[in-house]
Amino acid sequence: MADLIVKAAVKEELDDMNVASDFYDALDEEVEDLLADAARRAEANDRKTVQPRDL
Numbered sequence: 001m002a003d004l005i006v007k008a009a010v011k012e013e014l015d016d017m018n019v020a021s022d023f024y025d026a027l028d029e030e031v032e033d034l035l036a037d038a039a040r041r042a043e044a045n046d047r048k049t050v051q052p053r054d055l
Contacts, residue, residue, distance in 0.1 A: 004031045 005028050011019055038054035 004028050004035070 005024065007024055010024065010027065034055065035050075038050050041054040042048070042050045
């Protein structure tokens with residue numbers, strides 16, 4: 001699995017919250033699924049370009 005998220009950016013965005021170490025893996029999986037779904041939608045519409053509407 002590729003690391004799709006930047007841990008420091010997530011930590012910064014969550015401000016004063018603590019982040020469990022396994023949260024990053026779970027978030028990375030969610031992002032991977034989201035990207036795969038977006039790619040499928042673009043392909044289903046005969047496009048090779050993923051656009052915001054594919055999310």
